[in-house]
Amino acid sequence: MNEFSGPSGASAIFSNPILNTDSYKASHYLQYPPEASAMFSYIESRGGRYDRTLFFGLQMLIKQYLCSPITAPMIDEAKAFFSAHGEPFNEAGWRHIVERHRGYLPVRIRAVPEGSVVPTHNVLVTVECDDPEVFWLASYLETMLLRVWYPVTVATQSWHLRKTIREYLLKTSDDVTQLPFKLHDFGARGVSSAESAAIGGAAHLVSFMGSDTVLGVVAANHYYNESMAAFSVPAAEHSTITAWGRERETDAYRNMIAKFARPGAIVSVVSDSYDLFAALKVWGTELKQAVLDSGATLVIRPDSGDPRSIVLQTLRALDGSFGSVLNSKGRRVLNNVRVIQGDGVNPDSLEAILAAMDRAGFAADNIVFGMGGALLQQINRDTQRFAMKCSAIRLGDTWHDVSKDPVTDSTKRSMKGRLTLLINRRTGEYRTATLPLAPDRDARADGSDWDDAMETVFDSGKLLVDVSLSEIRARAHAHEG
Template sequence: MNGLLLTDGYKTGHHQQYPKGTEEVYSNWTPRSNKYAPEGCNKVVSFGQQYVIQWLHDFFEENFFSKPKNVVCKEIKEELSMYLGTDYDVSHYEQLHDLQYLPIKVKSLPEGVEVPIRIPMLTVVNTHKDLYWVTNFLETILSTMLWQPMTSASIALCYKRIFKKWALKTDKENLGFIDFQGHDFSMRGMGGLQSALSSGMGHASIFLGSDTLPVISGLRKYYDAEGFVVGSVNATEHSVMCAGTKDDEIGTFKNLMKTYPTGILSVVSDTWDLWKVLSEYLPQLKEEVLARDGKLVIRPDSGDPVDIICGEALEVGGKTPKDIGVVEMLWNLFGGTINEQGYKVLDPHIGAIYGDSITTTRAENICQRLHDKGFASTNVVLGIGSFTYQYNTRDTFGFAMKATSVVVNGERREIFKDPITDDGVKKSAKGLVKVEIQNSEYVLIDQVSPEEENEGELKVIYQNGNFVNRVNLPIIREKLNSCVTQELLETI
């Protein structure tokens, strides 16, 4: 696709609409509100900028600059002339093609840090006076691609906070498990491959468990990931269980354990009757499970996750399987150990995972209920799917890229928006911006001078077709993990 189509239709006339003599347009990308974010998501993770800018650079290289000018500009002239019902002038596009690079400077906060609401995370400004229109021409594609990796990473970090909080209370000797306790199950429910990739990379900036395989390639390409990136285990689906027939479900379990005599094996267990699997089949398979060199993981896949995992009874010792719940039933059958903090940890040969309709609220309730019944929160893995990651929009954190400064005939104009009919969310910064760290927190200072704008925490990552200050995946993960761990250790 012609790179010049990567924008909103109304952008095609904006180069004619700026004041005569416009030389510079300066815009920033900012999360404006967490009104629609999950409870507890009070900040935004800085992640995805390097991916998005490299993708954009590569796309223009392959689909605009590397193609003959007469071909790409003739194509866009024909399309936009029909689209707008006029004889569309493409001379400004021809000038961009002659330049052979995107004339922009992009500055970003470091990836792998948390940013308060209303703090600019990215700025874009044109570097060629005649091509002032390029800044906000790119607003649409930048907005399209930036909001999701940041949103998914931010929500994933909320999950990790939940898991770490409860692990510190119930199983602090097993904190390494937390990296795998939130597992990405979202790919099939996302809005296309690019959505799955950008969201999945956001998840993988926080967790090491993922079934979204494109993440591996994406993180290697855009974040120089080497060696182990994300991992998963051998696991069944309902077609496997159904193919083995309902009458011989126990036989399917036996065959699976023979097929995988070692390692972690996850078996979906509610194809027909979860409680029958737990109360009849597993007792018959107990010796085989305990003799196996690995962990058999029971996976319920329907119902209320909190009640299924923890039981409907609030205390240990319920009368029915529904009262008892999966974790307590596994404990009653296979036992385990009592850790130093006094919480029950299942025998290492058995475990549980739940991956349907999980939310941060349900994750919190599951950990709370397990704690209240005397079980470590680390007895269960939660699959985080599209019910979490696709139920978001650009408005989840109110992301927007807005121009706040222009230069017209050599004179800088500080501009801003502040709609009288709005509740204040849409009010933008004014003029050039600078972000500083004050008392360990990011703070916005707007209406600064060009000299001051060159200072602060926003650093150049791309300028005139060249990348600088690249960051890799291990650095991002280290920053985010150390932040959460230290924060929780200070509060618990």
């Protein structure tokens, strides 16, 4: 029987930061030059689907994993695990952290402010450890810290989708204020874990305020100091319609109006459990007066078929029964009803639907999108090609540049030196620079127009920046106009 039996309870699996790493990291303290005394690493997006990234999510990771101290029982658990697992274990180094630093990791983390939109190929986060006894921590934390790729990538995709939707609102609508509610998070059931739902769901909320991913809203509230980060409305699912039986489908719809439709309310009803076109006819005849009398906005949800053609057919049917008005852009806005498309929505289909609506003369007001797997799950670390690399090491008292430059793939070339990100205060341009400056000193370079764009967010167990989601949203959308 192995000496290591594992922690008890699922939640305990994630409670030991020493185990929140890759197996081979445990042996790396023996592989560095013996005179190594400090290390510096950085995180960047090396390109990918989007040319700019919206930085978000580091605060969640730091609060969850780095603000509590390492304890002696954690060291004992990790020692037993790695011994049984086939890896060496630096017990002396971890004991040093407990005895010298009261269990708090002696690392300094700097980052661009969350909500910053930064071109790829720039440093976003730096990690430095200058305690000679545990300098290797700057690399040991890679596994945990690099997972920031996930919230950054979700936030980046949502930010770009917001731009797309905004362009169509500006072109076809008189009301751009509806933008924050135009892309609803349907992703909770399609992700790999509850933690993914929380992290990815929170990241989406940098750009939007509609979500059915409860854990994402809870995470945004908890980690980013919000009272309520997003909102939802009563909505039917197939079971609440089909439970009535096909012969009573109209009664199921009538029940939705009776229970939830009030003046100013929004009620969403999936309407393709059997025959979408027959349901649209019922909505436009037998149930039309009930919808009008309620004072609510009825949102019809088709959930099958080709998204672009189904949306257009639904809009035309609703226009024929409820009518529409022309706005100042010459586009039709439906009376009393809207459509939510949540099936088959991804960045490409979303834009295709909006373009088709525009060509058909319908304003973007008429539709809300729900996105599930494509929002929170159909991305990976290579979507934006995230990497964390060591870029400098101190040998004795002297810092030396470190980098990789594989002849077989120049795109994997890493940066060298102790890095920071500069911003030009006149143009807003970013650039990565190597500066022989202390982390929190003025980092102006090439004259007075360049300032350091990074800030120290964590130092030796202390969270130094605790930003709210509202601040992040303001930063992310400051230049929308």
